[in-house]
Amino acid sequence: MDKVQKINCKAITWKKIKKNGLDLDYAVVIPRQIASELFQELEDTLEYFTGDLNIIKVFGKAYNIPRKHVAYGDPGVTYTYSGITVPALPWPEPVLALREFLVDLKGLKYNFVLVNRYKNGRDHMGEHRDNEPELDPDYPIASISLGQERDFVLKHKDSRRPGQQKVFIPPVKILLEHGSILLMNPPTNEIWYHSLPLRKSVHGPRINLTFRKIRPK
Structure with a gap:
């Protein structure tokens, strides 16, 4: 996807968005036509995990993941979350081009990406934190959205506490648009x-690519 490399990063x-330990950067970065071409290329070429790699464990119970997913990365990189260890397949060309684009855009080079495909609004992702120990805590997570725009909701951990321990902190909601990039910065x-x-x-499908920096074991 050579067109991605021709985007004027300085014009973005x-x-x-900052509050109570929240630090986000958001922009619609990829022009609509290029984003649509990239979305279709990913639709035509990516193959998603099946079998045990499509099952997560929550409080000891196994559930099918309510979306499709696949991971790519540098040799030997793995990522463990929700009771599954995801291997990184070799980088496909369009995903590699997006990784290099992030280097040009923000000077950030990632060694792993998790790709999620949402068939429609019934496919979803539950509340969680990407705070696994193998993640580099000083590196932002870069999320690229293509296809159907979707609500992205963030909730402070103290607002999820039970009873009198609960602290009222309003949630933050962002509409992730076609061709947008969200940087979730530490902490x-x-x-x-x-x-x-x-x-x-x-009703429309969406593909999301979340680039991560995994620390070597």
């Missing part, structure tokens, strides 16, 4: 949970 206006993932909620009225 980023929106900064966001230590303090805020995030989710892509169920939206039954949404």
Whole structure:
């Protein structure tokens, strides 16, 4: 996807969102036509995990992941979350081009990406934090959205406490648009949970690529 490399990174206006340990940068970065071409290329070429790699464990119970997913990365890199260890397959060309684009855009080079495909608004992601020990805590997580726009909701960990321990901190909701990039900067993932909620009225597919920096074991 050579067109991605020709985007004028200096012309992009980023929106900064900060509060109570939340630090986000958001912008629609990829022009609509290029984003649509990239979305279709990924639709035509990516193959997603099946079998045991499509099952997560929550409080000891196994569930099918309510979306499709696959991971790519540098040789030997793995990522463990929700009771599954995900191997990194070799980088496909369009995903590698996006990784290199992030280097040009923000000077960030990642060694792993998790790709999630949401068939429609019934596919979703529950509240969680990307704070696994193998993640580099000083590196932002870069999330690229293609296809159907979806609500992205963040909740402070203290607002999820039970009873009198609960602290009222309003959630933060962002509409992730086609061709957008969201940077979740430290210490966001230590303090805020995030989710892509169920939206039954949404019918279009979405592909999300979350680039991560994994520390060597």
